[in-house]
Each structure stands twice: as structure tokens, then as C-alpha cells.
Amino acid sequence: ETLRIAGNFAPEHSSSKAMELFKAEVERGTNGALTIDLFPGMQLGGAKENVDAVRSGTIFGTWVGAAFVSRLVPEVEAVSLPFLFETRETAFQVIDGPVGKAIEEKLAAKGFTPLGWMELGQRHATNNIRPLKTLEDFKGLKLRMQPNETHLTTFRALGANPVAMDVKELYSALQQGVVDGQENPYPIIRASRYFEVQKYLSNTGHFFDFIPLVANRKQFDALKPEYKQAITAASAKAVAEQRKLAAEADAEALKDLQAKGMQFDALTPETLAALRKATSGVVDEVKKRAGADLVDQVLAAAGKKG
Amino acid sequence: MSTLNGVAAPPGTAAAALDRVLDGIDWIVAKVVIGAMIGMVVIVSAQVFMRYALNLSIDWAEEISRLLFVWAVFLAIPLGIRRGAHVGMTLLTDVIPTGPRAGLARLMALLGMGLMAVVGWQAVILTLDQWDEPMSTLDVSVGLFMLPVCIGALHGALHLLSQALGRGVPPGRE
Amino acid sequence: MSLPIILIFMVLGLLGMPLAFALGFSALAGLSLGGIDFNMLPQRMMHAVNAFPLMAIPLFMLAGELMIRGGLAERLIDLANAFVGRVQGGLAQVTLVSGAGMAAVSGAAVADASALATVLVRQLEKVYGTGFSAAIVAAAANLGPVIPPSGAMIVYAFMAGSGVSVAGMFLAGVVPGLIYCAGMMALCWWMAKRRGYPLTGEPVSLANIAYQMRRSLVILLMPIVVIGGIVGGVFTATEGAAIAVVYALLVGLFVTRQLKLADLPDCLLKAAITTAMVGALIAFASAVTFLITVDLLPMRLTAAIKGLTTDPLVFNLLVAAMLFVVGMFLESNAAYIMLVPLFHPIAVSYGLDPLHFGFLFVFNLVLGMLTPPVGVVLFVVCGIARIPMGEMMRHLWPFVALGFALLATGMLFPPLITALPHALGY
Numbered sequence: 001e002t003l004r005i006a007g008n009f010a011p012e013h014s015s016s017k018a019m020e021l022f023k024a025e026v027e028r029g030t031n032g033a034l035t036i037d038l039f040p041g042m043q044l045g046g047a048k049e050n051v052d053a054v055r056s057g058t059i060f061g062t063w064v065g066a067a068f069v070s071r072l073v074p075e076v077e078a079v080s081l082p083f084l085f086e087t088r089e090t091a092f093q094v095i096d097g098p099v100g101k102a103i104e105e106k107l108a109a110k111g112f113t114p115l116g117w118m119e120l121g122q123r124h125a126t127n128n129i130r131p132l133k134t135l136e137d138f139k140g141l142k143l144r145m146q147p148n149e150t151h152l153t154t155f156r157a158l159g160a161n162p163v164a165m166d167v168k169e170l171y172s173a174l175q176q177g178v179v180d181g182q183e184n185p186y187p188i189i190r191a192s193r194y195f196e197v198q199k200y201l202s203n204t205g206h207f208f209d210f211i212p213l214v215a216n217r218k219q220f221d222a223l224k225p226e227y228k229q230a231i232t233a234a235s236a237k238a239v240a241e242q243r244k245l246a247a248e249a250d251a252e253a254l255k256d257l258q259a260k261g262m263q264f265d266a267l268t269p270e271t272l273a274a275l276r277k278a279t280s281g282v283v284d285e286v287k288k289r290a291g292a293d294l295v296d297q298v299l300a301a302a303g304k305k306g
Numbered sequence: 307m308s309t310l311n312g313v314a315a316p317p318g319t320a321a322a323a324l325d326r327v328l329d330g331i332d333w334i335v336a337k338v339v340i341g342a343m344i345g346m347v348v349i350v351s352a353q354v355f356m357r358y359a360l361n362l363s364i365d366w367a368e369e370i371s372r373l374l375f376v377w378a379v380f381l382a383i384p385l386g387i388r389r390g391a392h393v394g395m396t397l398l399t400d401v402i403p404t405g406p407r408a409g410l411a412r413l414m415a416l417l418g419m420g421l422m423a424v425v426g427w428q429a430v431i432l433t434l435d436q437w438d439e440p441m442s443t444l445d446v447s448v449g450l451f452m453l454p455v456c457i458g459a460l461h462g463a464l465h466l467l468s469q470a471l472g473r474g475v476p477p478g479r480e
Numbered sequence: 481m482s483l484p485i486i487l488i489f490m491v492l493g494l495l496g497m498p499l500a501f502a503l504g505f506s507a508l509a510g511l512s513l514g515g516i517d518f519n520m521l522p523q524r525m526m527h528a529v530n531a532f533p534l535m536a537i538p539l540f541m542l543a544g545e546l547m548i549r550g551g552l553a554e555r556l557i558d559l560a561n562a563f564v565g566r567v568q569g570g571l572a573q574v575t576l577v578s579g580a581g582m583a584a585v586s587g588a589a590v591a592d593a594s595a596l597a598t599v600l601v602r603q604l605e606k607v608y609g610t611g612f613s614a615a616i617v618a619a620a621a622n623l624g625p626v627i628p629p630s631g632a633m634i635v636y637a638f639m640a641g642s643g644v645s646v647a648g649m650f651l652a653g654v655v656p657g658l659i660y661c662a663g664m665m666a667l668c669w670w671m672a673k674r675r676g677y678p679l680t681g682e683p684v685s686l687a688n689i690a691y692q693m694r695r696s697l698v699i700l701l702m703p704i705v706v707i708g709g710i711v712g713g714v715f716t717a718t719e720g721a722a723i724a725v726v727y728a729l730l731v732g733l734f735v736t737r738q739l740k741l742a743d744l745p746d747c748l749l750k751a752a753i754t755t756a757m758v759g760a761l762i763a764f765a766s767a768v769t770f771l772i773t774v775d776l777l778p779m780r781l782t783a784a785i786k787g788l789t790t791d792p793l794v795f796n797l798l799v800a801a802m803l804f805v806v807g808m809f810l811e812s813n814a815a816y817i818m819l820v821p822l823f824h825p826i827a828v829s830y831g832l833d834p835l836h837f838g839f840l841f842v843f844n845l846v847l848g849m850l851t852p853p854v855g856v857v858l859f860v861v862c863g864i865a866r867i868p869m870g871e872m873m874r875h876l877w878p879f880v881a882l883g884f885a886l887l888a889t890g891m892l893f894p895p896l897i898t899a900l901p902h903a904l905g906y
């Protein structure tokens with residue numbers, strides 16, 4: 001039997017590499033009875049389409065940025081609050097704990113079987129106008145954002161002018177100055193070659209993004225128990241490996257972006273505190289969609305509030 | 307008496323009734339397509355103006371103009387069937403005699419109708435499945451993206467049925 | 481399952497089913513064979529069309545349509561006449577220059593062909609006879625997708641993915657487009673002289689040039705505003721298309737005053753239906769692409785081609801030869817949609833410049849619109865001029881041959897194509 005799993009990350013991305021390990025582990029664990037065909041790099045459509053395809057059962061699974069399931073399962077937004085996780089370790093602790101379980105139940109209710117949470121990483125802002133060192137530096141910047149309410153509200157709260165734009169037009173838009181900047185994790189900034197058209201980089205780390213690996217629930221449940229077990233075991237291994245690779249890739253990408261000529265300005269703890277304070281109102285917005293209890297639980301687990 | 311595809315159907319027949327229904331649907335659909343096109347132009351140019359002149363951006367401009375584009379395309383597909391706008395190869399059909407050629411065209415229309423019916427029906431199921439999910443930037447259903455596929459495919463199936471009943475136009479020329 | 485899919489598509493296509501539906505039907509067969517749920521079809525179709533950059537296609541088409549109805553095209557022709565009307569083959573030269581002018585604002589050859597044919601064919605016929613007149617209109621209209629903006633380039637960049645920018649492709653077309661126009665004018669001059677066509681047009685007068693310049697200044701500004709706005713960072717390529725529409729609308733309503741609000745619904749509907757034709761192809765073809773990707777065909781095809789040659793130039797030649805044949809038989813949009821996702825990644829793996837390869841690809845299929853038996857520009861011009869295709873081809877082939885000679889030159893000297901986009905940072 002062949003299971004098809006698609007993703008929108010490039011084949012070189014840590015998540016795609018980890019999926020290669022997943023494939024090998026599943027095929028080994030089932031003595032080749034299950035074959036996994038992987039389609040990274042949008043071969044089977046963009047992220048939203050992959051999610052739809054898994055939900056309707058056209059493909060078995062996908063690994064995708066958490067933002068693309070957050071409209072279907074708004075509880076995901078609880079772990080996407082601005083300036084929530086200071087370290088990746090905290091993020092994993094929260095998602096691997098009771099909060100993660102609660103979100104996974106919601107995903108299951110919408111027809112997905114969550115197999116694990118990989119790291120997309122901290123998102124950082126780049127731009128062409130000025131180095132981002134203080135809260136004031138965000139004022140009036142035209143930053144391209146994902147069309148996500150939390151993201152847009154956060155940057156409005158910082159004084160920036162977020163612009164929703166198709167990612168296909170982003171490189172040219174940055175190059176020609178249609179927008180001033182964008183925000184992404186370091187490895188994505190490097191892979192998309194935005195360093196060629198962007199001058200300034202700061203470790204704003206405004207959001208931490210996960211990459212959930214999800215399968216179609218009906219198809220997963222229909223598998224033999226020993227196959228399910230093989231898949232679960234392979235997911236655990238792949239996720240652990242990815243988190244290691246992602247940490248390395250993140251550090252390496254930052255170094256490389258500087259080597260490629262971007263000016264990097266690390267934010268001071270005072271600035272980070274100011275950014276956090278300016279965006280504190282976003283929490284109430286998210287509570288409306290993701291549920292106040294869950295958000296409070298997340299804040300407590302992340303050590304942000306008692 | 308309706309004159310769909312340039313040929314009048316004999317009055318009182320099923321074909322004539324179908325043509326009348328199609329005339330009505332086409333008229334409404336054309337209005338919706340024109341509205342969607344106007345909406346696209348207005349939203350996209352308003353977004354440019356806002357961003358350039360006022361340094362503001364409309365959050366939903368990109369998503370809603372895409373939505374209008376999807377509506378315009380899928381709703382205009384059946385109108386294109388009526389006008390024979392969908393390109394095809396006439397290499398073989400040009401050299402065979404008129405009688406068999408007309409029969410072949412009707413057979414192809416019948417197959418096309420089957421395809422459109424399957425697409426339309428599956429799109430109905432998907433639309434209902436997705437109705438609970440909101441769009442990225444507005445709290446309206448993401449199912450609105452799939453809805454025009456249902457309408458366009460089922461409307462297209464009716465046009466192909468009309469052609470299969472012998473009222474076809476040759477494909478590939480407008 | 482790839483083989484049955486391709487076979488079913490070819491059989492249905494040959495039997496005269498519109499190509500979009502033939503693709504859809506073969507996808508349906510592929511879904512049955514592969515045991516994949518039929519709901520993949522509408523899902524894939526919707527997502528394939530649900531793309532912001534594709535919106536530029538109806539918008540540039542609409543801008544062209546508004547130019548014709550608003551009398552902007554006629555002013556452009558008057559201006560061309562003031563400059564080259566007295567040259568050997570004068571009215572034919574006017575047609576070529578007007579074609580280049582139309583090309584700088586409209587994105588499609590079909591719109592340009594119908595504009596030029598409607599306005600110029602009757603006058604041309606009086607001097608040169610029907611065959612040459614129709615041929616010159618077809619040749620001039622074909623500059624439409626070569627000189628930016630270009631619907632074909634938008635489709636190409638879209639199918640190639642984020643590695644190819646629309647603006648970069650646009651700029652790649654500028655120099656070859658102008659060379660092609662100049663080359664055709666020289667060819668036209670020589671043919672007119674050899675065939676002893678009479679001189680036409682009024683003698684060149686500075687006063688007339690100044691008058692015509694003043695009349696068409698507002699139209700000459702249009703490509704500067706639109707292309708300049710894209711390159712200068714005021715708006716993206718897609719947004720530029722909407723700006724072109726607004727510009728053409730305002731000029732037609734308030735400057736030439738030939739456009740009536742009552743004309744608008746028809747223009748909008750026409751642009752939408754032509755786009756729906758492209759949209760249906762994109763939608764159904766993307767289902768086929770999904771199936772052959774799942775079947776791992778692109779991987780095997782890449783391996784096979786790489787086994788054949790390691791030389792990028794040989795690869796380029798192979799692609800050009802294939803596209804020449806494809807261009808004879810297939811509608812060009814269908815060809816981009818099916819072939820770009822397969823060949824663009826291979827070209828990149830050969831180390832070819834994506835803009836160089838992309839322009840050659842587009843130019844080849846644009847010339848295919850002039851090669852029988854299937855050529856959409858041939859159909860339109862023959863339809864309006866009411867002549868058989870054979871008669872037109874007798875006069876048209878030197879212009880097509882010139883195009884392929886330019887294609888070969890561009891293949892051997894990449895800077896001809898890439899120097900301008902590279903200089904501007906693409």
C-alpha cells in the first residue's frame with residue numbers, strides 16, 4: 001500500500017529532510033508493506049490546498065505551517081500568540097504537554113490525526129528602510145504579512161502597516177519597493193533569497209510557528225494496528241530529528257544571512273519588553289477565537305502569567 | 307422561441323424548453339460575471355491607491371479579489387461553451403463528412419456533460435464540507451470559493467446537454 | 481496511469497473535444513485507475529485558478545479591449561502613419577509600428593489582431609492585395625505577447641513558480657521584441673521594393689508629426705505609467721494590470737471620448753470569457769499534473785532527458801524543436817500549462833538562466849500562433865479578412881522564418897534577452 005504525503009517546504013528544508021527519515025522508518029517498520037511517497041516543494045499544490053486535500057482524503061497526509069489549519073481549528077491560535085515563547089524548548093514543552101493534547105483533540109474532531117509537531121521557527125522581520133532596534137522603528141513600515149488576523153493585529157499594534165500579498169509576488173515587491181519588508185524564520189528568508197533584496201534583519205522573534213504533521217483520520221484509522229504503530233513510532237523519530245535539524249539550520253541561516261551582507265541588529269531585552277507590552281491587547285482578541293481557558297493555560301505553561 | 311447557438315429549436319420540444327431555461331440562466335450569470343470583473347478592478351486599484359497614497363492596506367483586498375476572479379472564471383466557462391470559445395483541434399473533424407462529424411460532436415458534448423456533472427456534484431459535496439471554515443481575513447465561509455465551481459460545472463453540463471441534443475457549435479472558433 | 485491519461489487526452493482531443501474538457505476527462509479516468517476520490521477534481525480546479533497573479537490576464541485583456549473601443553488604437557495608427565507612412569511599403573510599415581504600439585499596452589495577440597485587422601485590413605488590401613495584407617496584420621499582432629505586458633509571460637511565470645518573476649520576463653521581451661519589429665520592417669521594405677508596391681501616405685511633415693504626437697501623447701504615456709509603475713515599485717505586475725484598465729477607461733471616456741459606458745458590459749464579459757477559456761485549461765490541466773506527479777512521471781522524464789545530453793545548448797535545441805512541433809498543433813496556453821512545470825525545473829538543473837529559457841519558450845510558442853494548422857492569430861485574421869489560410873501563409877512565412885532566426889540568435893547570444901532584466905536587477 002502506498003501513502004502519499006505532501007508539503008510546501010522545499011526539499012532542503014529541515015522538515016522535508018525529516019520526512020525522508022519518516023519514510024525510511026515506516027518502510028522499515030512495516031517491512032516494506034507500506035510505501036510512503038513524499039511530495040515536498042508544493043508539487044501537489046500550496047499549503048491550503050494540501051490541508052483541504054488531507055481533510056477530504058485525496059492524499060494521506062501533509063506537513064504544513066500551523067497558520068494554515070488555524071482557521072479550521074482556531075484553538076491552534078492559542079500557541080501562536082505574539083512574543084509567547086522565549087526559547088524553542090519552552091515551545092516544545094507546551095505543545096508536547098496537556099495544551100498540545102487539547103489542540104490535537106480539536107484537530108481530530110475536524111477529521112485529522114495529528115502525528116507530531118515540528119519546528120517552523122521564530123519569525124523575524126526584515127526591511128529596507130532602517131534597522132529595527134526600538135519600538136519606534138516599526139512605525140509606518142509596509143511589511144508583507146500572512147493574511148492572518150493575529151499577525152495583522154500584532155503588527156498594527158507595533159505601529160507598522162501590514163500588507164497582505166501573495167507570496168509569489170513578494171520577492172519582486174521587495175525588490176521594487178512595493179513593500180518595505182517581510183517576516184519569516186531565518187531558513188525561509190535564506191531559501192527564498194530575500195537577503196538579495198533586503199538590508200536589515202532583527203531577531204524580533206514575534207511568533208513561534210509549528211509545523212504539524214497530520215494525516216486523514218479515516219484513512220489512518222483504517223490501517224492495521226501494527227501499521228499505525230509503525231507510523232506513530234516513525235513520526236516520533238522524525239519529529240525529534242527535525243527539531244534538532246531545525247535548531248542547527250536556524251543558527252546556520254542567521255550566520256549565512258549576515259555573510260550574504262544583511263545587517264543584523266539584535267534587540268535588547270528592553271525593546272523586547274516594549275514590543276511585548278505594545279501587543280498585549282492581542283491576547284484578548286485571540287481568547288475570543290481560541291477560548292479563554294486554553295489561552296490562559298498556554299500563558300501559564302509558557303511562564304507568562306500565573 | 308429561443309435561438310441558442312444560432313439555431314432555433316422546434317417549438318414545444320424538450321430542446322426548446324431547455325434553450326429557454328439556458329437563455330435565462332445565461333442572462334443572470336453574465337450579470338454576475340460582469341459584477342465580479344468590476345469588483346476585481348475596483349478592489350485591486352483601490353488597494354494600490356490606499357497603499358501608495360495613504361500608506362494603508364486593506365486586509366481582505368487580496369483574498370476577496372481572488373474570490374471574485376474564481377467566480378468570474380468558473381461562471382464564464384459555460385458562457386464560453388455556448389459561444390464555442392473553448393479551443394479544440396479540428397485536424398480530424400475538418401476532413402470527415404458532415405453527417406458523422408455532427409454525430410461525433412454530439413457524442414463529445416455528451417461526454418463533456420458527464421465530466422461537468424461529476425465535477426459539479428463533487429463540488430457540491432466539498433462546498434458543504436467546507437462551509438464551517440471561515441476565510442483568512444473575513445468571517446465568511448471559505449466554501450464561497452468552491453460554490454462557483456458547483457454553479458459553473460452544472461450550468462456547463464446543461465449547455466453541453468443542449469449541444470448533445472444537436473444544437474452544438476463547432477469548438478475552437480469564436 | 482500516466483500513459484492511459486495521455487492516450488485518452490490525445491484521442492478525445494483528436495476527436496474534436498475542447499482541449500480543456502479532454503484534459504478533464506482523462507483526469508477522471510486517471511482518478512478511477514489510481515483509486516483516488518473524484519473530489520480531487522473540483523478541489524484541484526478551484527485551487528489552480530485561485531491565484532492572484534492570474535488576475536492580470538483578464539485585466540490586460542480588458543485594457544486592450546478598452547483601447548480599441550475608446551479609439552486609442554486608431555490614434556496610435558495615425559501616429560505611426562505620420563512617421564513611416566511614406567517609407568517603402570508604407571501602410572504595411574504603419575501596421576507593424578502600430579502593432580508594436582498596441583503590444584506595449586495590451587497583453588494578447590488576439591486582441592491586437594482583431595484591432596489591427598478591423599481598422600487596417602480594408603485599406604491595406606487596396607494597395608497590397610488580400611494575402612499580403614492579412615499576413616502583415618498577423619505578423620504585427622504577434623508582437624503583442626513579445627513586447628510587455630504579455631499574457632503569455634504571465635502564464636509562463638505562474639506555471640514556473642517563484643523562481644521566475646513576471647516583471648523579469650516582461651523586461652526580457654523588450655529588446656528581442658523591438659529587434660523583431662525592426663527586422664520585420666526591413667523585410668517588409670525589401671518585399672515591397674521587389675514586388676514594386678506603390679508608395680502610400682502623405683509626405684513626412686514635422687507639423688503632422690507634432691500634431692499626431694500631441695494627439696497620442698496620452699496613449700504613449702500609458703506603457704510608461706504601467707510598466708514604469710511595476711519596475712519602479714508603485715505596484716506589482718498584477719496590480720499594474722488593474723491600473724492599465726483604469727487608465728484606458730479614463731482616457732477613453734474623457735480624452736478621446738469615444739468610449740461609452742454602455743460599451744463596458746460587453747468589454748468585461750468578453751475579457752471574462754476569454755479568461756475562462758484559459759482558466760478551464762489551467763483548472764483541468766492541474767488535475768492531470770497532479771496525477772502524473774503522483775505517478776512520478778516528471779522524475780522519470782528528468783532522468784531520461786539528463787541521460788540524453790549533458791549540454792545545456794543541446795537541451796535548449798531539443799526543447800525548441802519540440803515546441804516548434806507543439807506550436808503547430810496545440811493552442812499555446814494549453815502548451816504552457818502542460819509543459820512549463822515539466823521543463824522549467826530541468827532547464828534550471830542544466831544551469832540555464834530562467835529568464836533566458838523562459839523567453840525562448842514563450843517566443844517559440846508565440847511564433848506557433850502563426851504556424852498552421854492550429855494558430856489562433858491565423859484564425860482571427862483569416863476570419864476578419866475572409867481569406868483561406870493557405871493564401872495568407874504564402875505571404876506570411878518569411879516573417880515566421882525571421883522569427884525563428886531571431887529565436888536561434890537569442891539562443892546562442894543570451895545577453896540579447898537577459899542583459900536588460902539583469903541590468904535592472906532581475
Ligand code: NA
Pocket residue numbers: 582583584585586587588623624625626627628629630
Ligand atoms: Na504586450
Ligand code: NA
Pocket residue numbers: 807808809810847848849850851852853854855856
Ligand atoms: Na500553430
